[in-house]
Amino acid sequence: MTNPIIVWFKNDLRLQDNPAVNYAIQTKKPIIPLFIWSPEEEAPWQPGAASKLWLKHSLTALNQVLVEQGSRLIIKQGNSLEILQELIKLSGADEIVWNRRYEPKLKARDESIVNALVIAHKICNGALILNLEQIKNKQGQPFKVFTPFYNHCLGFLEEYVQQEYPKQLSNELKLNDQFDLNKLGSNDDITEDLLEAPDHWQKKMLPYISAGEQAALRSLKTFSKYAADYNEQRDRPDITGTSKLSTHLHFGEISPYRVWKEIKAEPYRRQLIWREFAYYIMHHYPYSTDNNFKAEFDKFPWRKNIAQLKLWQQGQTGYPLVDAGMRELWETGWMHNRVRMIVGSFLVKDLLIDWREGAKWFWDTLFDADLANNSMGWQWVAGSGVDASPFFRIFNPITQAEKFDPHKKYIRKWIPELETNYARPMVNHDAARKEALAAVKQLSAKA
DNA sequence: TAGCTCGTTGGACAA
DNA sequence: TTTGTCCAACGAGCT
Numbered sequence: 001m002t003n004p005i006i007v008w009f010k011n012d013l014r015l016q017d018n019p020a021v022n023y024a025i026q027t028k029k030p031i032i033p034l035f036i037w038s039p040e041e042e043a044p045w046q047p048g049a050a051s052k053l054w055l056k057h058s059l060t061a062l063n064q065v066l067v068e069q070g071s072r073l074i075i076k077q078g079n080s081l082e083i084l085q086e087l088i089k090l091s092g093a094d095e096i097v098w099n100r101r102y103e104p105k106l107k108a109r110d111e112s113i114v115n116a117l118v119i120a121h122k123i124c125n126g127a128l129i130l131n132l133e134q135i136k137n138k139q140g141q142p143f144k145v146f147t148p149f150y151n152h153c154l155g156f157l158e159e160y161v162q163q164e165y166p167k168q169l170s171n172e173l174k175l176n177d178q179f180d181l182n183k184l185g186s187n188d189d190i191t192e193d194l195l196e197a198p199d200h201w202q203k204k205m206l207p208y209i210s211a212g213e214q215a216a217l218r219s220l221k222t223f224s225k226y227a228a229d230y231n232e233q234r235d236r237p238d239i240t241g242t243s244k245l246s247t248h249l250h251f252g253e254i255s256p257y258r259v260w261k262e263i264k265a266e267p268y269r270r271q272l273i274w275r276e277f278a279y280y281i282m283h284h285y286p287y288s289t290d291n292n293f294k295a296e297f298d299k300f301p302w303r304k305n306i307a308q309l310k311l312w313q314q315g316q317t318g319y320p321l322v323d324a325g326m327r328e329l330w331e332t333g334w335m336h337n338r339v340r341m342i343v344g345s346f347l348v349k350d351l352l353i354d355w356r357e358g359a360k361w362f363w364d365t366l367f368d369a370d371l372a373n374n375s376m377g378w379q380w381v382a383g384s385g386v387d388a389s390p391f392f393r394i395f396n397p398i399t400q401a402e403k404f405d406p407h408k409k410y411i412r413k414w415i416p417e418l419e420t421n422y423a424r425p426m427v428n429h430d431a432a433r434k435e436a437l438a439a440v441k442q443l444s445a446k447a
Numbered sequence: 448t449a450g451c452t453c454g455t456t457g458g459a460c461a462a
Numbered sequence: 463t464t465t466g467t468c469c470a471a472c473g474a475g476c477t
Contacts, residue, residue: 146455147454234456
């Protein structure tokens, strides 16, 4: 009997268009589909409450598809290396395959696993369209500015995806003959770990969860119908103008290449490449997930004000668009992109609170919480990131609301008390803006 | 090598 | 009401 191959699922919770799965099928070996729950290996960025809830549903969905194929998902909890070694012993597996992860902690962990495992391993790229290692500027250095990066990629992308991806797309999927998974013992029950948040919160979130690759493909299909209007509508939180694909992409419920192929509208494709750029920056500058990309911001006089941070988190700042966004986040596990920038700008520039506090809150409450995107986004807002010198770019929450929610539809949806006993502004925006500008000016004077 | 241009998403103010 | 200019100045990336 042929020795089996382990497919180690991570943030690639799909069977279609999954290079690791495709590779395993092509070996003709019996397949052991495995997921390991080992959050401490990602600390301090282990999945937050919202992430865990979605993950639970996504794992269930993946298992269902596997069951339809006469298999099932093996779920284990604990130290990844120990679990792999144990399963290899029990199953006689002589090969393992997975899709690469780029988070600094996980990259290091996977490297040590590669060094410790005695069986063959294959590592695929299922999370990104691009091969990050191959992209350098003319000086042979990694890009630090998006536009040159994007233009550089456009130069080869069409040809590259045509060469690289036909072999990765797989609509019809047939798993190989099965290995007797019962030999591997029963699954660990990780439900309690994944559902540690309060019951009422979980219940409230349920309507907003549509996990799994079937749901992801449906979202893509829906978006493809209005993608042509993306550029005009994506800034409007009162309209469904965005793709709503971020969580599916984060958990790998859909292949980014599948999205690229289906959606041809340039403005959206540019966003997809932004996602790649965030991973590229994290890959080349791993410190930037937790530290200012620009070192001079290490001296920025952030304010520690827990009371104000709480008001922001709870959507009680007295600025309608900020509060609407924060409440949308709390109620649904998602926030419209433009509103993310506005609430971020408010925390960092009006309250002068460290971007990392905002990043932590988003990390815990967003279904799509993604280390590369979250850190880059917050650093962009703070002005400490890869984007050059936008410190005077301070969003005005009032004029932004007039521009992008002209009928107050979005604001009214989340702030029913708007016309009755709504909170007064916690700070004066004009004064706060001037203070922020002064703080940054001081920073460059010191440098 | 030196010089040039540009930088995802803006705002205030003046005309 | 709309449009143009400035906000400060740096460093990435190109020519």
